[in-house]
Amino acid sequence: MVKQYMRGLAMVGVVTLAVAACGSKPAEETPAGGAKKDFKACMVSDSGGFDDKSFNQTSYKGLQDAVKELNISEAKAESKSDNDYPTNMTAMVAQKCNIIVSVGFKLEDATDKAAVANPDIKFTIVDSAPAEPIPNVKPLGFNTAESSFQAGYLAAAMSQSGKVGTYGGIKIPPVTIFMDGFAEGVRHYNTTKSKNVQVLGWDDAKQDGLFTGDFEDKAKGQNTAQNLITQGADIIFPVAGPAGLGGLQAAKASNGKVNAIWVDTDGCESAAEYCSVLITSVQKGMDVAVKDAIASAVENKFDNKQFIGTLENGGTGLAPFHEFDSKVPAELKSELDAIKADIISGKIKLQSKAQPKAS
Known part of the structure; x- marks a missing residue:
């Protein structure tokens, strides 16, 4: 690495x-009691x-x-x-x-x-x-590129504007791996469905995109997300730790026009105040x-x-849809399951160079 x-x-x-x-x-x-x-x-x-x-x-x-x-x-x-x-x-x-x-x-x-x-x-x-x-x-x-691929496909399918956005905290592999997978998932949706959903904030071919510069500044995160929203993105995928919470604030302030997908943990559990705008989360175990x-x-x-x-061993995956469960069509849920199976079998091969390699 x-x-x-x-x-x-x-x-x-x-x-x-x-x-x-x-x-x-x-x-x-903090000693454990009676260790x-x-x-x-x-x-x-x-x-x-x-x-x-x-x-x-x-x-x-x-x-x-x-x-x-x-x-x-x-x-x-x-x-x-x-x-x-x-x-x-x-x-x-x-x-x-x-x-x-x-x-x-x-x-x-x-x-x-x-x-x-x-x-x-x-x-x-x-x-x-x-x-x-x-x-x-x-x-x-x-290997969160795998689950982020599913998230990208989901975001593309759920977008009403035809534009989705992502941004990172700092440009390092554990961040860009999410953004890579997300962009690849959107591209797979476009190819499969003959659509043209755009990804704002990240070009995986050029490895260039939007970053707040740190993981702490929520105001920067909110401003960055608002920039994406102004450009037409109606689903935001922040990969920026606490700075990503600013993106969730921007989504919540849209009064239902913008939603988001969280990373690392189930956002409806870790940041329950934003569950109403979270379609799902890309979890890392x-x-x-x-x-x-x-x-x-x-x-x-x-x-x-x-x-x-990996998706195969359960070390990463999509969280439940929570408040969006009834809003995600059954057919789309089946497509996400099929994508997971295709990634595990190798039928779908991800291109992200940030994927961890076994030592």
Whole structure:
């Protein structure tokens, strides 16, 4: 996998136990009540934070589920900016964690350095993988191009204006993979139905499109979505963490003219206030994958083989339609099921270069 874009930033040595203050939330340790196992599972968020109603929140649920089900303790560090990653990783090493979970592509360098410097600690990272395998690092990848293909087909079929829009937070593979799949799904709909639904905000052939520049600024997300709406898009597909919530705000403010599709988790559960505008969500089973990785370490079954969530193994997929269930025609639901089967069988081959490859 391409190394993270942050290479140029100076990294703090992760073997240092003195933690310099750089604006991140102090690491919090929460022992499980009556923990029977002398085992601590830890997590470092990316800059979106643990309450992003999306990526980090779903991953943290996996840690919480592991703590509850395995009766172990936890510690966590919430990053406020990209500069916090080395410091927060150092803090988790100092907490004497048995396994440290890094949430996101942007933590790749900090994770790699910590893992090499601390071979007795297990690490797992969501949405990234070392350029060369590291014995104590387990990558967790998700081929969301597959489920986003379904989302694109669905959006094209449900659009009344003939235009759908998408935008990202930052142009990195875990973001563009959604946008690629979405564009390919719309194209498949056009080919199958002899239609001409347009995708605004992303050109997968040129790998060029709209990005807010971060995952935190909801106002930027709302403005970007409004730009797409002004151009005629009536279904929005934001791939931007908390900044994507701004897109949902723009859709809700349209009073029924614009709807959306959420990412990473079921938006009707994580952001229920927007359920009325959410047709569905492209889910990533990060909670299950994180919990399983922690369990493997607890049970001394940990390995560094990359996990890739797919439609076939249930690691990714479309969420229920919730309030749109009666609005999505039965024929369209059957077509989505057929598309899923065709992707799994290989009849439909996705082109996105951002798809994770088995190590």
